[in-house]
Every structure is written in C-alpha cells, then in structure tokens.
Amino acid sequence: MIDQNAHVSVIVVNWNGEKFLEQCLTSLMTQTVSPNEIILVDNASSDGSLEIARRFPSVQLIALNENTGFALGNNLAIKAVSTESEWIALLNPDAFAEPRWLEELLAATKRNPEFDAFGSQLVNAANPTVLDSAGDAYHMSGLAWNMGHGIPLSAAEDSEREVFSPCAAAALYRYSAMQKVCGFDEDYFCYIEDVDLGFRLRLAGYRCLYVPRSVVHHVGSGTAGGQDNNFAMYHGHRNMVWTFVKNMPGFLFWLLLPLHVALNLASIIWFTLRRGRGDVIWRAKRDALMGLPKMWRKRRHIQKARVASIAEVWQQLDTRLNITKLGRK
Numbered sequence: 001m002i003d004q005n006a007h008v009s010v011i012v013v014n015w016n017g018e019k020f021l022e023q024c025l026t027s028l029m030t031q032t033v034s035p036n037e038i039i040l041v042d043n044a045s046s047d048g049s050l051e052i053a054r055r056f057p058s059v060q061l062i063a064l065n066e067n068t069g070f071a072l073g074n075n076l077a078i079k080a081v082s083t084e085s086e087w088i089a090l091l092n093p094d095a096f097a098e099p100r101w102l103e104e105l106l107a108a109t110k111r112n113p114e115f116d117a118f119g120s121q122l123v124n125a126a127n128p129t130v131l132d133s134a135g136d137a138y139h140m141s142g143l144a145w146n147m148g149h150g151i152p153l154s155a156a157e158d159s160e161r162e163v164f165s166p167c168a169a170a171a172l173y174r175y176s177a178m179q180k181v182c183g184f185d186e187d188y189f190c191y192i193e194d195v196d197l198g199f200r201l202r203l204a205g206y207r208c209l210y211v212p213r214s215v216v217h218h219v220g221s222g223t224a225g226g227q228d229n230n231f232a233m234y235h236g237h238r239n240m241v242w243t244f245v246k247n248m249p250g251f252l253f254w255l256l257l258p259l260h261v262a263l264n265l266a267s268i269i270w271f272t273l274r275r276g277r278g279d280v281i282w283r284a285k286r287d288a289l290m291g292l293p294k295m296w297r298k299r300r301h302i303q304k305a306r307v308a309s310i311a312e313v314w315q316q317l318d319t320r321l322n323i324t325k326l327g328r329k
Contacts (some may be wrong), residue, residue, distance in 0.1 A: 006106055009081040010035040010089045013073035017093035018047035020219060025056050027096045027216075033103040034088065039077045043067040069189035070168075078175075078183055085175045092169040094219035096125065103216035105172040108160065115200065116174040117205040118214070119166025122146075123153060125217040131156045132218045135163030135210040136195050137293020139318045140256050141263040142244035144195040145198045156212070163210045164316050170216040176244075177206045185242075185298075187291065191232060192239035199247040202316060205307035233277065234284045237267060241288035250310050 010028060014021055015058075030037055032210050040053050041062045053061050062076060078088060089105065091097060097120075122132040131153050133146035146167060148156050171194070181200045184193050196210060244260050245253075264285060272278030 006086050006109070007082065007084045008033075008035045008087045008089055008102065008106065009090060009175075010038045010086045010102075011041070011074055011081075012038070012091050012093055013041045013043065013070050013077065014049055014053075014093040015043040015067055016045045016047045016049060018045070018052060020094040020096075021049055021052045022055070023096050024091065024093050025053070025059060027098070027101075028091065028316045029056070029058075029282070030099055031102045032099050033106060034075065035102060036085070037082055039080055041073040041077045041212040043069070043073055046193065056260040070185040071184035071185070071188045071193045074168075075183040075186060078178060081175070087172055088175050088178055089111050089172045090170065091170050091216070094125070094216075095122070097170065097171050097218045101170070101214050101216055102172075104211055108209060108214070109172070112209055113227040114158070114207065115162075115209040116177040117166050117201055117208040118165060119208060119210045120170035120172075120214040120216050121156075121210075121212040122167060122170060122216055122218040125219045128217060129153050132220055133167045133169070134212070135208070136165040136167055136198060137318050138164045138195060138199065138316070140252075140259065140319070142240055142248075142256075142260045143263060144192060144240065144243070147186055158212050160209055160212065161318075163208050164202070164318075165195055165208050166210070168194030168197070169218055169220075170214075170250065173201075174206070177201055177204070180204055180206075185246075187294070188239045188242070189235060191235040192243055196239070196243045199243060200302060202313065203247060203249060203302060203306045203308050208302060227270065230277070230280045233271070233280050237264075237281060237284040238288045238291075240264075241285070242295045244290060245295045246302055247291060249303060249306055249308075251308060252314065 038059045040059050042049055044064050044066050048065060053059060108118050119135045121134060124130040124132045131148040131151050134148040134156060136144055137147045138144050181204050185196055268281050268285060271281040
C-alpha cells in the first residue's frame, strides 16, 4: 500500500554523464509509480548531456554555467521543486532504477512513518549479482563506507533495517526534514556529502531505513572517473575530517578525537608510502585543516539544535576496533 496522494520530486544532478543519462532518465519514465516532477541539474557538461536531456520534454532542465558539484546542484534543485512536494528522491545519472524503485520507497514510508530518509539497494551495474551498497555506515573514528560493497547479492540481507544514512545515489528524503537541516553542505562539493547530511538529519532527530526491495543498478563514480582517482580521493579525505568535526556530538567528539587523528595519520602514511599519492593526501588534509574554523562555526549551530541524545547517536555508530576490515565509501 502506498500513499496515492504523496507528491514526489525526483532530482538528478549530472556532469558529463552522456553515456549513462539516457538509460537513467528512461528508467524514471517507466516507473510503476510516476514521480510528480523530475528535475535535472546539469553542471556545465561539455559532452552531449544537454542534447539527451532535451529528448525528455517532461524533465525540467536546469542548465548551469559552471560545475557547482553534487551538493550545490542538489540544493539548487530542491529550491526549484514544487511547493506541494512531500518527498525528494535523488538518483545519480549513472544509476538505473528498476520499475518498482519509487513504488517500493513510497510503500516503505507508509509502513514506517517514524522514518524520514530511505535508502535503496544499489547493485553493481556491471555485475548485478554483486551488491554495491546497502546504505552508509559510519565508524566512531570518522570512517564512512558503503555497507555490503562487493558481496554476492545472494548473501545480502533482504529485510528492511535502520542504517546510519542512505547512499544519495538513490534515496528518498522527507522534504521538510531536508529543509530543517538546510540540505547538503555546499562546501563539500562532492563525496561524503550524503554521510554528512545523514549525520545532521540524525542529530536533528530523523532516522533512516534501508529498503532492499527498492533496487537500482549503479555504475559508481561513473562521471568522476572512479572512486580511486585523485579527485575522489582528495574530496573524500578532506570531507571526512569536516564531517567528524561538525557532527560528532558532545563528549563523544573529545573521546573519539584521538582515534580520528590516528585514522588521518594512518591515511597519510598509507597513501604516501604504499600508494605513492602523498601529494594528494597531504593536500586533502591540509585543506581540511584550513577549513576547520568555518566547520567549527557550523558545528556550534548544528550541536545547538541537536535533538538526538548521545546514546542514540552512539547506538548508530560502528564501534568495531579493527577498522582494517571495514569497507569504504
């Protein structure tokens, strides 16, 4: 059972996604429950993305003159959605939704009204027998990763469960909750911005549910050139520091800060000595430190408005000590 009166706006933020975009938009056109509107933000693509987008007249196109990143692109689209919108669904241009993707998300909102964010099951687009993500996990050290990444789909959990945050490659958020926390942090540009959003939602008293029956096929960093390139590495490691500093509440911040510092030092050593990418990791951590005064000001605002208790936050953190066996975001 779904809410037939629920108003849903779907947002796709694209940058040079020509080889994926048509399949992504076509998957939205064939949903068993049609979204009320689809907004595509194009971040000044230099490929044929705009030509593809214009083949879909029902898609509202916002063509930008510069690449504003995933975070600002989504925020611009959220400002443009209909005032009737109750739900905001996000779909990456390299994610292809199965026909019941949106229907299953909306059905989950009806069954679980105490939740305000819902994450889809992401499967590997190149090998649909392998899981790409079952939601985001967040370790007490500040490390974040896609749960279940790379495991056989047959071994993945198939029941709905609470997770720390949804992977924004395919997710549904209550519009009022997004407004409450002011959407994505635009300073992030891209990477870890969905974990940061999920953390802030949780601090504000909202919860996230993983919905495995809502399925998309995800290429994964299809337009950014892969998760292991310098661009992804820089933004991921810079934003990891900011997410911890802004959001880890109360005494947990001071209790876990030594572990967070140790994680960052280990990252610098690993990428410098073992991966030969010291220039990138040092630049990421340098810029993270330079941004700390601004992030600390944001922290004050976030923590002042915090609703969730320390115990509730701790319950959703991964507290395993052997972080070498954890996944990655």
